[in-house]
Amino acid sequence: MISFRIDGHSVVPPYLQIVQQVRQALRMGLLDVGDQLPTVREVVSATAINPNTVLKAYRDLEREGLIEARAGHGTFVRRRPPGPPPGTHARLGRGLARWVREAREAGLDDESIESLLRVTLRAAAEEEIA
């Protein structure tokens, strides 16, 4: 079962962190269709966040159609978010790890890597618009 990690210092509000972590887990293949999500009580016990936060996240995911509540049984994954199959993520992740190693050997620190990634993403986005 997935366990959530809530970063209190992030600019992303906690409920959105949960939504993102569910989506990411689905993309990575860590969560599959039919898997059960932790109950609200399990989540708040582990993370000490407000129950309403979890409810809001689960409601958003339900509205998106990704999960569904089955009365008396729990909350289950209904389908995967649109995107490539799980294997793709794993494969691209491995390629990225190789690239990061290369960048580090070349002398880039994490901050430079992150800003290089941001610039590249922005450039790619502009290219798509153009």
Add this chain to the structure above:
Amino acid sequence: MTWLVWRQHRIQFLVGAALLAAFAVLIVITGVQVANQYHAAQMACAASHACRNQGGLFLGSHAVGFLIISTLGAPALVGLFVGAPMVAAEAEAGTTQFAWMQSVTRKRWLTVKIGWMLLAAAIWGGAISALVTWWEGPNNALQLDAFDPGRFDIMGVVPVAYSLFAVALGIAAGALLRRVLPAIAVTLAGFIAVRALIILLLRPHYMNAVTVFYKVTSGFTPPGSYWSLASGVVGPNGQQLAQPNNINYIDGVPASYLPAACTQVSRGAFTPPPSCTQALSHFRAFLTYQPADRYWTFQGIETGIFLALAAILIAVTAVALLRRDA
């Protein structure tokens, strides 16, 4: 709630019960000996027709006798070690906050606690008094001093009332001061002060004392265990005579007031000459006392006074805890 009271005061209860049990064993064992001594002495003196002059005989060991006298302080113990900490210890530790936030109201908490404390105090005072009264039976018969201060206070019903007063005083002190040591100090001081004041100022006057005048030559002893409050000799002019030490007395009259004829006597059978008898007839002795048959009335009055004081103190405690902020 009763379970909580038991759990909190378990140790106090067990220590008190152990002390009482030890005291009871000692008293019963020695008391049987005292009773036997008494019966033996009575049989002996009956045989020799000398039963009237036994005032000097004291039955039982002096050690136990001393213990008996010290039961004067027994009621105070329950006030100091059970009453004073009852509220004060909880107030100091803050545990009243715990108790009062369970679903029991402050009123019920206080009522149950005070109820059990009072019961314990009554049993403590009553048991000790019963044992002491039984043990002292023979001595009371011989000495006839049961009504005297110091004897009156350790027998009969009054020790129960003193115990109830002491525990109520302790509880009130603890409720007002909210700290254990000051509460204990105040309880001790208050108990001693009130008891002393009542013995000295009030008890002699529960009923109007009886004053009897009699001839100095006759002597007068009221029957039974009376309480002598004042005695002396009154001169021809009605004034009470001073009775300092270190001078000679004839029948209680200072020799300086009497003709020489009175002083020229030897010990043994004293037949005063007519001039002496004449002179003595101008003097009268008096005794102010409470008669023996008033003993139980006095016990009842004093019990009533201390019960009333206890009730007032409990009311004070209730106001202190139930009206104020927690």
Add this chain to the structure above:
Amino acid sequence: MIPMHEVPGNALPGPAAIETTGLTKRYGKVTALSGCTVSVPEGRICALIGPNGAGKTTLLRLLAGLSRPTAGQVTVNGTTPRQDPAFLADIGFLAQEIPLYRRLSAEDHIRVGAHLNPRWDAESVRERLTGLKIPLDRAVGKLSGGQRAQVALALILAKQPRLLLLDEPVAALDPLARRNFLGLLADAVAADGLTVVLSSHLVADLERVCDHLIMLASSRVQLCGDLEELLAEHRILIGPRKDTTAIERSHRVVQINRTPRQTTLLVRLNGPVADPAFEASDVSLEELVLGYMGQDAPSEPAQLTTVGEEQ
């Protein structure tokens, strides 16, 4: 199986667990709390924040019925706090000193609770404490501060109250114990729909677990409302050193900081910010607390008027 709780942000007003109007408490000449008017809906976890001496403990004690107000009204669970077993059964109050009988064990405390409360879930206490590896048969005086706090909270929850009032319950706990404690609290709220009011100095914890806020300073209420909404209503404005009269007229300025080159304001918005020279950013709970605690003016939302530039 998602229960129907309110979703913050677009909540319909539910029944209020707590409502006070003009609540005032004086001890002789000292005013501990003045004109406090707050409202906390059911099912919320409410943060009670303020500097020491601001009146937090006073407010909690008034809500619990441990003290009586000098003036004003207070309604808790629909009634005035009173010495009544039914009222007492519905609230739990945990004082800062964590009052427990030091010589009694946790199991003894469970027995006390069973005798003194109409509803009592003894098994829940045993389960929780065993799960935290806290021994049930040791005198609680011999447990650590953190363990004692856990025992006290488990006991209060066993009572199954509708409202929980906690006075600095995590002050003496290490970070792991704090996390466990707040997790336990959040779980109880999720399970039973409990309402919690929790005073603390540890803003990070509060921001995580609370969805309602009451802020006190100088014995008065500075803020009271849904946490997300309150945060959304405030902004930090950063801009050049210039005249801020227009901003001050339109919005409620909580705090202004001026350096020779820069002006920083914490404002409560009353519409959009018109001045383009100022960059607005969101406010964290910590910044909000510091801003309100740092002001020296009292609570009335007065419109500050400055004529010309100040310095």
